[in-house]
Amino acid sequence: QQQVKQSPQSLIVQKGGISIINCAYENTAFDYFPWYQQFPGKGPALLIAIRPDVSEKKEGRFTISFNKSAKQFSLHIMDSQPGDSATYFCAASMFYQNQFYFGTGTSLTVIP
Amino acid sequence: DTEVTQTPKHLVMGMTNKKSLKCEQHMGHRAMYWYKQKAKKPPELMFVYSYEKLSINESVPSRFSPECPNSSLLNLHLHALQPEDSALYLCASSPLGAGGNGELFFGEGSRLTVL
Numbered sequence: 001q002q003q004v005k006q007s008p009q010s011l012i013v014q015k016g017g018i019s020i021i022n023c024a025y026e027n028t029a030f031d032y033f034p035w036y037q038q039f040p041g042k043g044p045a046l047l048i049a050i051r052p053d054v055s056e057k058k059e060g061r062f063t064i065s066f067n068k069s070a071k072q073f074s075l076h077i078m079d080s081q082p083g084d085s086a087t088y089f090c091a092a093s094m095f096y097q098n099q100f101y102f103g104t105g106t107s108l109t110v111i112p
Numbered sequence: 113d114t115e116v117t118q119t120p121k122h123l124v125m126g127m128t129n130k131k132s133l134k135c136e137q138h139m140g141h142r143a144m145y146w147y148k149q150k151a152k153k154p155p156e157l158m159f160v161y162s163y164e165k166l167s168i169n170e171s172v173p174s175r176f177s178p179e180c181p182n183s184s185l186l187n188l189h190l191h192a193l194q195p196e197d198s199a200l201y202l203c204a205s206s207p208l209g210a211g212g213n214g215e216l217f218f219g220e221g222s223r224l225t226v227l
Contacts, residue, residue, distance in 0.1 A: 032214040034214075034215070036216075036218075041223075042220055042221070043116075043202050043204075044155065044202075044218050045218065046215055046217070049214075049215065087152070089155075098160060098167075098208060099157065099160065100157070102155055103154065104153070104154055105152065105154050107152070
């Protein structure tokens with residue numbers, strides 16, 4: 001059973017545009033929602049993360065929007081650049097459980 | 113030092129070989145993980161060590177044998193693997209307990225090819 005559902009599977013965006021990736025979860029015990037960025041041949045790297053006590057977190061061009069009642073969260077990449085082309089995974093975990101549930105991933109391509 | 117170091121980066125082995133993957137972190141994290149990742153798929157949890165004790169084993173076949181010699185090192189011993197075990201093997205660590213923020217730090221991975 002997929003604990004975290006992610007969409008779309010792939011995304012093509014023009015340079016300068018906004019990339020939006022969505023995730024949904026069912027388990028209300030989740031209290032930590034990170035996004036990971038992975039380039040080919042590399043390990044995933046933490047991009048940005050949010051806890052359910054806030055509805056939005058922004059770091060540079062990357063923003064997480066969190067809707068606790070809908071059990072959804074999304075990643076917005078503003079002014080998308082070709083260097084942002086990578087696979088993005090959302091995840092969810094319970095703080096003291098140390099087990100992370102990953103979404104299925106979104107392959108983002110930013111075309112010049 | 114915020115790195116998780118994995119060796120080797122690439123490994124090719126036959127089905128009768130015995131090899132090991134190694135992982136090291138010096139961030140003082142007390143939880144360490146092995147994940148398996150197939151192309152275009154999310155990381156798939158294999159094992160979790162908490163305070164050097166195996167706390168989660170996700171029904172991984174016995175041809176994969178984890179070992180945590182100390183709080184900084186994590187090994188994955190491989191024996192009699194199958195071609196379908198070819199994948200990127202990722203080590204990760206995270207803080208554990210009070211004060212930990214849940215962040216998961218990944219290594220670059222070991223690309224394993226089983227012939």
